[in-house]
Amino acid sequence: MKRAFAISAVFALGGCGGIQSAAGRDGMEGSLIGGLFEVFLWTTAAVYLFVLAYLAIALVRGRRHRREAAGLQGQPPPDADRKWRTGLIVFTGATALILAGLTIATWLTDRALAKAEQDSPVEIEVIGHQWWWEVRYDDPIPSRMVRTANELHLPVGRNARITLKSNDVIHSLWVPNLAGKQDLIPGRIADLVLHPERTGVFRAQCAEFCGLQHAKMALDVTVESEADFGRWKAAQLRPPPVPTGGGALAGYSLFQSRQCSSCHAIAGTPASGMVAPDLSHVASRRTIAAGTLPTTHANLAAWIDDPQAVKPGNNMPEVPLTEAELGAVTAYLETLK
């Protein structure tokens, strides 16, 4: 009973079920599944009520039998249970019917989900790493291919086909507000079609245990208008300006000459490491370290200063930098809008 209330309460919230909620109805898949969930919820709730009622009456009747020393004892005569046998058959039949109904509902939803996978979608490739997301927007023209990390921008009302790969262990991409999850399995290629119906900012999180920092492997999802999406993509294609002076310039040369550049890449500079997230427009992202911290000056500095304190066990080493150097690198990264 209280189950029914509690969860339907969640559903009463409808779309506003938080930025990482399966109760959110911000994508077509999400809504379809949400609808199916409600069907299941109310059916099972009804079944549960029936069982509780059955139990309650059984207890009452039993108690009365006890008081009046009535009811059946020992080996009841075969005919004593006849109507119960009929009851059992009816009950079994009913159960089977309900389950059949739910199976069909499932199957219909599945069909609807499959249908959704048409028209010319945005082609995106998401590659799982311990513990961050690499995101690529494919384009026939290589120079128009966008490479980013830990953020996913989607145009509203249009399909996005996401090709899922893993670079190490099994991860699982889950944007609950938009759709169900899909595993990223090394040596295999899966895909997931999203059809966002509302603009907004959502949070995705790795949903398959992937090691030490499974808890801090989130993905920042932005659903925006086609126009905004276009603008964002254009901005991503523009290499960030090389600083002309000040701390930023110092930071730039430090970034290139020190360990940073052997793992990270920044478009339009010699830094071309592929081991770690692409930082070309890191300052334009809402979060750093795979959704661990909001992108602020202080957080950037703290993260570069001692990554292991922020996200213990992640693969970014603690690069020895002086206060000044740290400030410079941070300043440079902040220019990467």
Place this chain on the structure above:
Amino acid sequence: MKPEYDPDGYRRDGPDFTGEPLHAKLTETWRDGPGLLGWIRSVDHKSIGRRYLVTALVFLALGGVLAALMRLQLSGAEREIIGPDRYNQIFTMHGTTMMFLFAVPVMDAMAIYLVPLMIGTRNTAFPRLNAFSYWMYLAGGLLLWIAFVLNVGPDAGWFSYVPLAGPEFSPGKRIDVWAQMVTFTEVAALAVAVSLTATILKKRAPGMTLARMPLFVWSILVVSLMVIFSMPSVATASGLLLSDRLVGTQFYNSYEFGDSLLWQHLFWFFGHPEVYIIFLPAAGFVSEIVQAFTGRRTFGYTAIVLALIATGLLAFGLWVHHMFATGLPRLGYAFYTAASMAVSIPTGIQIFCWLATIWTGRPRFMVPLLWVVGFVVTFVIGGLSGVMLASVPIDLQVHDTYFVVAHFHYVLIGGAVFPLLGAITYWFPKFTGRMMSERLGKVGFWLSFLSFHATFFPMHIMGIEGMPRRIYTYPAGMGWETLNLISSLGAVVFATSVGIFVVNMLLSLRKGERAPDNPWNASGLEWATSSPPPPYNFAHLPIVQDHTPMWNDERPVAYGLRVEDREMLISTVIEAVPDVREPSPNPTAWPLIAAAASTVLFVASMFTPWAVVIGAVPVAAALIAWFWPKDMNHEGEPVIE
């Protein structure tokens, strides 16, 4: 050379030899030796069952402590009580301990103790195999926990998915310990399964046809067969994992034509039946308790038996519903959805029958029956959320979230632990000769029932609100804090209530009121003998004429077994017609020695493959010594035909 035959050379129980003198003689023949040595050498199913039970409960406590630690860490956002490395070890240890070291062994324990009593025989078939099984189980459990204490605790989750659990991403020995612990517990479980199957099929009292077996015995028969068909799968899986990690085989390496999903198939082909291996014995408890406390034969005996068998079969057809998110062909999913839903039908049938029995009988609302009521109220929620999870699209949303955590705790605690606690209360007088306190029992029941729901119900909502499993921390502002806090508080109370149950056990053990042979006026043969039973269980083997022998007035018995040697009756499989008299082994330390040798082999093989070859020698030696025929106390009879 032909030993001389003297037809009157052997003393047998019978009309001329019964009562006290017989009791003395049989006790002398069947009792364990004195002292520690006697304890070690015991092959008595009661001793083995008892130590199995105690050990399993100890592991339950340990697993519970880990659960408490996790709830502590998750009680609020961004808590830093436990770091990621330790936390991952803790939830892995919790799952592994509860599944491999508590849930399955505790059911084995109850079966080893109760089945021979319920079917009216003096010991299990292959009792030394049971002794061996216990030592292997203990060794596996100790291996895992000692490793954990030494910071070598497995940290890849209780289902150790590769490649995370593989050689590259799990450095050190942590996963080897996990995999080897699986080997230990598989060997143990399989040994018990073999012993129980043979016991149930060949050692039933005269007249106890298959159609007259107690429902608990039926459930154990089904479960034993399920173990036999499912455990080899996980044993293979963990074997391949070990060889990948230790000698560089490529089974799970996708770059050398291996595949990580192979692991998931092998693991879940065992992992799903496992759930029913845990649940079916619990269903058996419920059937027995309901029958005893309503005073009428459980309604729908045949239906329940068929339901047990159906569950056992269907259980092997649904493992893929653990893999809906891996992107296997959609078409196949439909089948597994249907199968997963279908498996709830037999369970529904059983629940219908139990409630019908309560409805039509004269229920006495004592603690065991209360646990049954709590079981129905709780387990049905778990079953229904299971139906939701069977639906692919819904599963894709809530898979690997706290919704699933809630689901399987409703199923495993509500469906298996509640009946278990009821069963312990119910059979406690038979185990110990003393009753458990009814008052403390009621308090314990209500407290655990309520706190259980407070702890686990919120998890459904957490899951729907997007909280994934197995995260050691979560950011503030996700709307998860309140629910987690409620859950953590509930966990504290729940732990306390389980503590109350344990206290009740210990107190009652000391000064509970003395129990008569059949304190509940129950119907099963286990109540035909004294509480606790004598080493030989039955002075004369009872003869069974219907389902509820203890509710009849007359007590027909079979007699004529030798009393100076451990001799047992073998009867026919279906009709249980007396067929052969076979000797039963005397106490021996060889099972322990064999287990020790195997332990050395298994543990050493985590460090070098050669241990398998070299270690095989002492194992073989121990086994040969074990099976080398020992002389019976008296010269064996020659063949009669």
Place this chain on the structure above:
Amino acid sequence: MSDKPQFNIDLAPLPTHAFGHRALTWWGLVAFFLIEGTAFAVAIAAYFYLMNLDPAWPPPPFLPPELLAGTLFTVLLLLSELPNTLAKKAAESEDLPALRKLLVVMSLVGLALMIIRGFEFVSLNVLWYQNAYGSAVWLLLVLHTTHIATDWVDTLVLTALMHTKEGTKGRRFVDCAENATYWRFVWLVWLPMYALIYWLPRIA
């Protein structure tokens, strides 16, 4: 029990040992057949699973195993069923002298088989760590070797046992009969292994 029981059935006349499904040993053995059979089935399933994933089986440049040793092993194993059947009969008819001779024969056969098995491992043309194919093939061969070894040791022990005065006990004959049954299981499961290890890589 306090109240006087009614003595209905006298068990004294029952025999103290019996063969086949009447004996407890037999049921234990059947259970182990099921367990090991399942293990073999799982291993075979894994073999096919990996085979279906691989572009080629064996993947080039690896060659299928050499046939000689494996085929020799198979032939000898099948022939060994002859003395094995005789041994089983001898055991069931409790003909001790014949049984003793046959057990010696079976022990020697086992030894020969173990030696040939050694050559099989070197004729596989692949090592277990080279790729999943190699791993799968080695898995099957090792799995079966453990069974052959187990039953060989078992036979040796029984041979020794039956040459002592224990051998006169009826129940020991049952043990020998069951051991012969186990041997049948061992060669029966080998046949699919032989096909999978030696022939499938040639056909597929």
Place this chain on the structure above:
Amino acid sequence: MSSRCPVSLLFLLPLTLVACHRETRDYESDALLSNDRPVAFGANAYHLAQGQRLYAWMNCAGCHAHGGGGMGPPLRDDEWRYGGSMEQMVATILDGRPHGMPAFRDKITEDQAWQLATFVRAMSGRARQDMLAGRADEPANVEPLTLDSRKPVRRVTPKQDDATEE
């Protein structure tokens, strides 16, 4: 229960031998602060595993293959032109050597250099058996390190080395 059980003692031994240090996930890396770095890094499975991943990330295999050697010398054998001690390996990695070994000083941190050295040392069969992984998830059908034979360090001076190259 356990106290009564002799079995427990049997495997207490091997487990206590594999000291806890081997298993610590030393990601805060205090290893550099340790005054015995070869042990702090070289006897820790986590550092070994990280070294193995760095070996791939820094494309060491490009020259040294999976230890078999190619453009660069093999690492699975017992020949060490510039010394086989961990300190010497770290020096080689950080500062580079003639004949094409680049300096990684500003490409990886010192911690990482030690982790790499730990892995390289393991390649030549000189790491504790109980730290080794049978294989990595990569296309490499070389003999598993766990089955690799122990090798002494045989120093080959650069001079002889040049001679052999003539």
